[in-house]
Amino acid sequence: MLELEAVDAGYGATTILHGVSLNVQAGEAVTIIGGNGAGKTTTLRTIAGLIRPTSGSIRFEGQDITRLEAHEVVELGITLIPEGRQLFPDMTVRENLLMGAFRRKAREQAEATLKEVLQLFPRVAERLDQIAGSLSGGEQQMVAIARGLMARPRLLMFDEPSLGLAPIIVEQVFSVIDRIVETGVTVLIVEQNVHHTLKAADRGYVLENGRIVLADAAEALLDNDHVRQAYLGI
Amino acid sequence: MDTFLQVLTNGLMLGGLFAIVSIGLTLIFGIVKVINFAHGEYLMVGMYLTFLLATGLHVHPYLTVAAVAPLLFVLGALTQRFLIQPLMSARDEHVQIFATVGLSTALMNLALLVFGADIASTPSSGLRTSLHLGPVRILLGQAVIFVVSIALVAALHWYLQRTQTGRAIRAVAQNRDAAQLMGINVNWIYILTFGIGAACVGLAASLVAPLYPTQPTSGTYFVLIAFVVVVLGGLGSIGGAFLGAMVIGLIDSLSGFYIGSDLREVAVFGVFLLILILRPSGLFGRKNLAHVSP
Numbered sequence: 418m419l420e421l422e423a424v425d426a427g428y429g430a431t432t433i434l435h436g437v438s439l440n441v442q443a444g445e446a447v448t449i450i451g452g453n454g455a456g457k458t459t460t461l462r463t464i465a466g467l468i469r470p471t472s473g474s475i476r477f478e479g480q481d482i483t484r485l486e487a488h489e490v491v492e493l494g495i496t497l498i499p500e501g502r503q504l505f506p507d508m509t510v511r512e513n514l515l516m517g518a519f520r521r522k523a524r525e526q527a528e529a530t531l532k533e534v535l536q537l538f539p540r541v542a543e544r545l546d547q548i549a550g551s552l553s554g555g556e557q558q559m560v561a562i563a564r565g566l567m568a569r570p571r572l573l574m575f576d577e578p579s580l581g582l583a584p585i586i587v588e589q590v591f592s593v594i595d596r597i598v599e600t601g602v603t604v605l606i607v608e609q610n611v612h613h614t615l616k617a618a619d620r621g622y623v624l625e626n627g628r629i630v631l632a633d634a635a636e637a638l639l640d641n642d643h644v645r646q647a648y649l650g651i
Numbered sequence: 652m653d654t655f656l657q658v659l660t661n662g663l664m665l666g667g668l669f670a671i672v673s674i675g676l677t678l679i680f681g682i683v684k685v686i687n688f689a690h691g692e693y694l695m696v697g698m699y700l701t702f703l704l705a706t707g708l709h710v711h712p713y714l715t716v717a718a719v720a721p722l723l724f725v726l727g728a729l730t731q732r733f734l735i736q737p738l739m740s741a742r743d744e745h746v747q748i749f750a751t752v753g754l755s756t757a758l759m760n761l762a763l764l765v766f767g768a769d770i771a772s773t774p775s776s777g778l779r780t781s782l783h784l785g786p787v788r789i790l791l792g793q794a795v796i797f798v799v800s801i802a803l804v805a806a807l808h809w810y811l812q813r814t815q816t817g818r819a820i821r822a823v824a825q826n827r828d829a830a831q832l833m834g835i836n837v838n839w840i841y842i843l844t845f846g847i848g849a850a851c852v853g854l855a856a857s858l859v860a861p862l863y864p865t866q867p868t869s870g871t872y873f874v875l876i877a878f879v880v881v882v883l884g885g886l887g888s889i890g891g892a893f894l895g896a897m898v899i900g901l902i903d904s905l906s907g908f909y910i911g912s913d914l915r916e917v918a919v920f921g922v923f924l925l926i927l928i929l930r931p932s933g934l935f936g937r938k939n940l941a942h943v944s945p
Contacts (some may be wrong), residue, residue: 444674465832491834503829516822520834524815568834 418441424473426463433459435627446604448614451624457607465497466490494571502561506550517567534566557588575606611648615639658908660787666900667797670893673877681887682824682844691870692758697856698865702773712861715811717817720853727849731842762867773860792862804893817842825945
């Protein structure tokens with residue numbers, strides 16, 4: 418479904434990703450793990466079209482999307498739930514969710530999608546008319562995930578969904594992600610919370626200093642010595 | 652008492668005038684985050700267009716708005732697409748400000764070249780007749796400007812709150828990156844917003860031209876007040892700009908009558924500075940200037 422081949426990318430003159438190749442098959446939940454500054458966020462932003470690769474190629478369902486603008490990537494069905502939630506702070510929760518359905522293919526069914534999505538997020542349903550900026554961090558993360566689902570994406574990417582959240586909220590976030598995976602949405606997750614994310618995923622890549630150093634089934638990575646030492650602290 | 656009512660009314664009418672020339676400026680600032688120093692020259696161009704169309708076609712100046720507003724929309728959209736957008740990636744956003752200063756000078760000198768320094772008078776077409784409302788008198792043209800400025804604020808508010816595109820415009824203003832991730836074409840929203848802001852100036856120009864003389868420097872007269880109004884209203888706030896315009900209009904009128912017409916500007920700018928010292932984000936602005944609150 419998604420294929421990155423030897424992608425170099427970065428900000429200005431700084432190259433962060435060095436020849437990153439990875440793929441995601443339809444229906445899979447794939448994770449990219451790695452430390453701070455390894456290039457996880459850069460990978461997702463590059464796929465989303467916010468950063469243009471300096472070399473290499475990105476294909477989605479057979480189509481070359483390497484040079485597409487971010488809004489064009491969204492139209493194809495790739496949605497990124499960005500790090501730090503990035504809600505529209507002065508809009509109500511409902512308006513935020515409706516913005517999620519801005520994509521042409523999602524727009525007409527927005528109201529129906531909203532009903533579906535709210536079943537996953539009863540707490541969000543209670544706060545539809547509140548200003549998004551006034552919600553707690555955990556609530557905002559739930560809105561951000563719900564807003565991502567509003568696009569009816571074919572590939573949903575999460576960037577550090579548990580960052581800065583209390584442990585109990587982290588559990589809730591991952592249980593929501595589990596349920597999204599169960600519904601058959603293809604998922605690509607980037608996380609520092611390695612244990613949770615490997616439990617939720619089918620396969621994983623380990624990214625270090627902008628290079629993929631390891632790729633395996635998620636269960637195998639949980640048992641991998643390097644992963645255990647470097648990321649699980651065991 | 653009647654005199655006081657008249658002075659008060661004059662202030663409100665002046666406020667309507669200030670509001671209608673300021674709304675486009677605050678819209679562009681609030682969304683595109685560019686301070687458009689060519690704003691006054693947009694008004695001047697619109698006034699010349701009104702003059703040319705009204706005298707050339709022998710139509711009522713108000714009818715020219717059907718052409719002037721779309722033409723100004725195009726001027727604004729072109730400014731964003733070919734002047735501002737290429738500079739968006741510049742590290743220093745002041746570059747954009749200098750670009751609009753350059754555009755301002757260029758438009759002014761172009762007008763000087765084409766029309767000369769003489770005053771072009773758009774026919775007033777009966778808009779200078781006085782309406783008697785109880786004890787006060789109002790020029791018909793001023794009353795129209797006042798009413799239209801309220802209607803414009805209401806229309807923009809409706810557009811930004813209730814339409815899909817309007818919501819997208821607000822989304823871009825509040826979080827540009829996130830807006831892109833929703834599938835919004837941010838560059839297109841900027842072009843559209845600049846166009847709408849300039850079209851508002853076009854509307855203002857067709858209403859102002861029959862009452863005020865048109866010359867290459869017409870814009871500079873209004874733009875200084877427009878900046879005061881926009882800052883006072885809280886940069887980027889459309890409703891705030893309207894209220895700011897009323898405040899400035901009233902101060903102008905009251906001080907002109909009770910203190911002396913020479914000291915009007917001293918009063919206006921004195922109060923302006925005082926308010927800025929006490930409330931740096933403007934009378935109706937919030938701390939975070941980055942958001943649009945229509």
